[in-house]
Amino acid sequence: MNALILSSSPNTDGLTAACVDAVRSGLTSGGIDASEVRLTDANVGVCQQCADGWGTCRSDHVCQVSDGFQAVHARVRDADALILVTPVYWGDLSESAKAFVDRLRRCEATAGDGSPLAGRWFMGVAAAGGSGGGQISCLEQMERLIGHVRMKRWDLIALCRWTREAKLHAMQSSAAALAHALHEEA
Numbered sequence: 001m002n003a004l005i006l007s008s009s010p011n012t013d014g015l016t017a018a019c020v021d022a023v024r025s026g027l028t029s030g031g032i033d034a035s036e037v038r039l040t041d042a043n044v045g046v047c048q049q050c051a052d053g054w055g056t057c058r059s060d061h062v063c064q065v066s067d068g069f070q071a072v073h074a075r076v077r078d079a080d081a082l083i084l085v086t087p088v089y090w091g092d093l094s095e096s097a098k099a100f101v102d103r104l105r106r107c108e109a110t111a112g113d114g115s116p117l118a119g120r121w122f123m124g125v126a127a128a129g130g131s132g133g134g135q136i137s138c139l140e141q142m143e144r145l146i147g148h149v150r151m152k153r154w155d156l157i158a159l160c161r162w163t164r165e166a167k168l169h170a171m172q173s174s175a176a177a178l179a180h181a182l183h184e185e186a
């Protein structure tokens with residue numbers, strides 16, 4: 001079994017990276033193979049709103065814009081659980097996360113219960129390292145994604161600089177519990 005962590009900060013040693021380490025530690029301690037895709041390095045452009053607004057995302061559940069999206073999409077489809085860790089930018093997902101999520105949603109929401117994502121666990125982390133504002137609105141975007149692609153909500157965790165250590169422990173523990181649940185369900 002495997003879990004895929006999507007991260008979306010350009011910084012390799014910031015708050016987002018600390019969250020990725022905590023989540024990965026929890027998953028691996030629970031015997032789940034956890035790999036990371038850094039979306040800032042994945043060459044995923046924005047949706048081109050093909051034709052009248054829909055392209056092959058609607059008919060074939062694949063994106064016709066050829067770039068780094070296809071490789072990450074394939075890995076998401078193969079994962080038993082998906083974890084999205086984003087810095088909070090403008091109270092929202094960072095741009096690289098938004099670009100990927102927008103295109104993923106189009107391909108998978110249109111597949112309905114036939115999507116491989118349907119029924120799989122999702123965990124989201126919103127790292128607000130500035131004012132701490134926008135944690136809820138960022139998580140709300142993840143909640144909308146979960147609904148659109150019919151994933152199951154494992155946990156949605158937000159943190160800021162003041163709650164950093166407490167929340168890192170919480171997300172490690174939550175990820176370990178997710179690993180346990182994945183084994184139980186297998």
Ligand SMILES: Cc1cc2nc3c(=O)[nH]c(=O)nc-3n(C[C@H](O)[C@H](O)[C@H](O)COP(=O)(O)O)c2cc1C
Nearest residue numbers: 009014015016087089090091128129130131132133
């Ligand atoms: C364009 C931009 C917008 C940001 N907006 C917010 C925000 O709405 N709320 C907040 O608490 N921090 C905000 N920040 C700060 C980031 O959340 C903070 O730098 C965070 O630690 C980034 O994660 P990193 O350390 O992994 O880079 C913003 C940063 C940038 C670059």
